[in-house]
Amino acid sequence: MNPLYALARNALFALDPETAHRLSIKALKSGVLPGYATEPNPRLAVKAAGLHFKNPIGIGAGFDKNAEVPMEVLRLGFGFTEIGSVTPRPQQGNPRPRIFRLPADRAVINRLGFNNEGHATVLRRLRAITGQRPGPIGVNVGANKDSDDRIGDYATGISVFYDVADYFTVNVSSPNTPGLRDLQARETLTRLVNAVHEARTACQAAGKAGKPVFIKIAPDLTEEDLENIADVAGEHSADGLIVSNTTLSREGLGADRHLGEAGGLSGRPLFERSTIVLSKLRRLVGPDITLIGLGGVDSAETALEKIRAGADLVQLYTGFVYEGPGIVAKILSGLSRTIRREGAASISDLRDSRLEEWSERPIPR
Template sequence: MIRGAFPVLRPLLHRLDPEAAHALTIRSLAAAPPLRPAPDDPRLSVEAFGLTFPNPVGLAAGYDKQCEVPDRLLGLGFGFVELGGVTPRPQPGNPRPRVFRLPGDGAVINRFGLNSDGLARCRVRLERRRGRPGIVGVNLGANKESADRIADYATLVAGLAGLAAFLTINVSSPNTAGLRDLQGEAFLDTLLARAVEARDRADEVRGSRTRLLLKIAPDLAEAALDAITATALARGIDGLVVSNTTIARPEGLAQTRLAGEAGGLSGRPLFALSTRVLAQVRLRVGEAVPLIGVGGVDSAAAAWTKIEAGASLVQLYTGLIYEGPGLVPDIKRGLLDRLSAEGLTSLAPVVGRRAAELAR
């Protein structure tokens, strides 16, 4: 029903301010009865981070920022959802307007600036779903005015460990001044050490196992990738999310006026850059840790290419804005068609097989 309604609803939603339209979708999901998608084909099952994902298609962070509707989102057929970003203290984010649709490019520019209800409120919401099925992760970010951003991440990890299957350390948002500086080798090493220590202490108390992931920017030189991947491996990070939005503006964008807005660009124009960086990361880490590929996933073909570049799992968000919830089953069906065409019984042989080619 939701899929059939989207072609009618999309023009109405897209007449609204993007942030108002998004808030309306969250409220609608919260009020809707729970959905139970059909079981996934076993060929789509993925083992990663010591977890079994029913399918590799996830929802990226930024959609359910305040951790309000994770189970409704899982009901759309996602294999996992990532909530947040969550900051230790509530903060409003940047002034509006702060999100812009570029429909001619299948893209969005946002400069939300990690608007968050804060750790305490998000923690209460996650406590309510304790014991429910479905893989849910949480994206973590530092407060804009924080005097000690590394301590912010340790606080978040300690506060949310055991309430999510994985926590993603986000040091790659382009919309919080100075945050990407934490991707520098010395800062990152200290940050990851503190985060791992906080996770281990919290997990010991709770008797849980919380995976720690690191989300990186696509706007990195190869030397920086060398340092980031080496540091992540040395500190025992469970996986990498590649990538966040880009501050670059690729040539050929159709909506040149909006392209000048400050913020991170997501969607179709990000696909080539994020996929290249994903493949470059795969060549550096090999099979040591799983990767999640993000950026421009708006079709089964795009998801398949991400997997060939090295992703065990993929995430989407902007594609959902333009294609609606039917995109999720469409991608899963397309992946199964590709597996059948090649006579494969799982996605495992596909992961990273074109990394060397796509890294160029």
């Protein structure tokens, strides 16, 4: 960790997590945080789902919920960024406090509940972006908690942001909106995928280019659940899956005063579970569907393991909280060293190299 960030983190961690997060967004807006990435390495570039990524490391949804700093995030060196989750109408989310740090475990528990400023505000900000984007900007769409038609909310998100998003993520895996994870069940997931594809098809019929859509799933799934998701993905020629959202499990955590807080757990303790689920899905869907690995990534080693377990691309968020904005440059340097050491032509050549080992592990219960 950068010594300067170590000092800054101590100050930030003395604050309420949401206050600290707002300060981080303001720092990016003001230009206080410089770019950290080294010269681009062509061997880190990835082509996936019809898009070009200068490197495989992105920041996950949740950091820049309202599209306040997507270009600034990309200038830190990330290969892509994902804003949201965004719902049609603004919503406050769950009562505060709703984010809890577990420093000894390098983890966070959150029960935010899709707090965001809504489609109109986020759309205005994304439309204001001019010039060439340093990398793809994805929009993670969600449904309002009190919606009478959650599937319709997702389809609306596709239509509203179609001109400003490089890709979409359909978030059906947050544990903090009651009943949302039920959309991962085979029948409802099929209806959701159909609705989303219809919205995309309507945009393409108007002469617009195709945009990939990813489904973001939970790590708290059974082998049967994964088989059903893989079947739906195959039947509907899905562009890709993001594995995974936060977990409800508290397995392996040390003693902490926040241990009993409700919400989804992210960070280092999620790494093994999410990587096993990722690898099992890769075995099920085959080599062609794009998979994005998320959960517990905080170093070049953990990012590389996601790729070896089947990921084309990797996202992080909690690792950014603990390691600071220099994390992406450290990961990219480590990946570049590995490519040189192993004589690989590209980072994609390392994908699946430990797929069998990871996929044979049981999903923790």
